[in-house]
Amino acid sequence: MPRLNKYIASTGICSRRKADELILEGRVRVNDRQIEELGFHVREKDKVYIDNKLVKPQKLEYYKFYKPAGYITTSDDEKGRKTIYDVIPPELKHLKPVGRLDKESTGLIILTNDGEFINEMTHPSIKVPKVYVVTINGKFTAEHAEKMLNGLVIETDSGEKKTAYAETLPLELTNKSSMIQVVLYQGLNRQIRRMFAKLGFEVESLKRIQHATVTIEGLKKAQVKPIKPKQVKELKAYIAKIKREYAKSCDNG
Numbered sequence: 001m002p003r004l005n006k007y008i009a010s011t012g013i014c015s016r017r018k019a020d021e022l023i024l025e026g027r028v029r030v031n032d033r034q035i036e037e038l039g040f041h042v043r044e045k046d047k048v049y050i051d052n053k054l055v056k057p058q059k060l061e062y063y064k065f066y067k068p069a070g071y072i073t074t075s076d077d078e079k080g081r082k083t084i085y086d087v088i089p090p091e092l093k094h095l096k097p098v099g100r101l102d103k104e105s106t107g108l109i110i111l112t113n114d115g116e117f118i119n120e121m122t123h124p125s126i127k128v129p130k131v132y133v134v135t136i137n138g139k140f141t142a143e144h145a146e147k148m149l150n151g152l153v154i155e156t157d158s159g160e161k162k163t164a165y166a167e168t169l170p171l172e173l174t175n176k177s178s179m180i181q182v183v184l185y186q187g188l189n190r191q192i193r194r195m196f197a198k199l200g201f202e203v204e205s206l207k208r209i210q211h212a213t214v215t216i217e218g219l220k221k222a223q224v225k226p227i228k229p230k231q232v233k234e235l236k237a238y239i240a241k242i243k244r245e246y247a248k249s250c251d252n253g
Contacts, residue, residue, distance in 0.1 A: 001041040004028065007048060010057040015119035027051050061095060062227040062235075063111040066219040073100035073109065084109065087222045098122060098211065099130070102190055107132070107208030108216040111224070120239050121212065126246060127185040128239065131210035133171070134192060136201040140170055140178035144199050148182075154194040164191050177204065213238050 002010070008019035008028070020038055022028050028035050029049040030042065042048060048055055067073070071082050075093075081103070085093050088111070095111040098121045112118060121128050151163040164186060172179040182192055193203045209216045213235045219225060227235070 001043055003038075004030070004035060004040040004042055004048070005038065007042045007057065008050065008055065009116040010060075011055045012058050012060070012113040012115050013050065013055060015116040017119065018115075022050060058113060060114045060117075061092075061112060062114070062117075062232050063092060063095060063224050064214055064216070064219060064227055065097075065109045065111050065224045066216060066221050067101050067106055067109050068221045069104050069106050072103050073097050088224060092224060099187060100189075101208060102193070105206040105208070106221070107206075108211055108214065108219075109208075110211055110214055110227070117236070117239075120243070122187060124187065126239070126242055128212050128242065129210075130184045130187075130208060130212075132182045132184070132192060133179065133207050133209055134182050134196070134203060135177060135179050135205045136196050136203055137177055138201050139173055139175050140168070140180055140201075144168075145170070147199065148195055152195050152198045154188070154191070154198055157189055162188055164188055164195050166192065166195060 004023060005016040005019035008014065008022065009016045013019075014022070019028075023036060023038060023040075026034055026036055027050055029052070030040070030046050065084070065088065067084055068087065071084050071087060074083050075085055077083055084097065088095075092111065095113055096115075096118060098110040098112060098118050101107060101109060110121070120126060145168045148166045148168055151165045153161050154164050156162055165184075167183040169181040169183075170178065171181055184191060188194075192206060196203050207216075214227060214231065
């Protein structure tokens with residue numbers, strides 16, 4: 001018998017942590033009984049309601065999508081701009097993106113209906129790596145790489161100052177342009193573009209090629225493909241390992 005928070009997470013509505021909040025807020029009912037006990041277990045014949053609406057576990061789906069430039073990563077836009085859902089097949093429009101890419105950036109986006117998985121992949125404490133190939137105007141040097149590794153203070157959309165970090169590996173360097181592999185463990189909006197701008201560069205192209213263990217390999221622009229069950233298993237094992245390492249570092253720290 002699964003715990004109530006795990007059952008709610010399996011519906012795709014939210015993560016287990018958010019499910020715990022819903023339970024404590026008195027918004028969850030099992031059959032005719034309001035449940036506020038976090039350790040409550042759901043039986044096979046039980047019916048679970050959130051805000052008086054019946055919820056059921058769903059088949060969890062995982063896809064990878066090659067986002068083309070010119071689309072924003074959202075389901076709708078008040079300004080009428082094109083979104084990734086104008087490209088994604090209609091039968092997959094119930095899926096949600098794991099993180100975002102800005103309008104002019106391209107590359108890998110994982111799509112899923114697994115709310116708990118999305119939370120784990122994007123939670124700032126877990127630090128799941130994302131890998132990009134970036135082309136900038138000008139020559140990138142070892143000094144620039146050191147500054148990005150040690151952290152640059154950038155301004156967020158809200159005007160707040162944040163220290164942003166990135167690992168870099170030069171791929172092709174000339175006096176006029178540089179192609180660089182960039183690895184992020186943070187998820188600040190437009191982080192890469194703002195970091196390079198801080199160093200005096202303009203980003204000419206930005207493509208995400210990997211998120212955790214999932215790569216863009218085998219995808220054409222605007223194409224969507226299912227992530228194979230074995231790959232999903234490997235991905236979740238990888239995330240679990242990162243979580244264990246984080247918990248161990250907290251215990252030792």
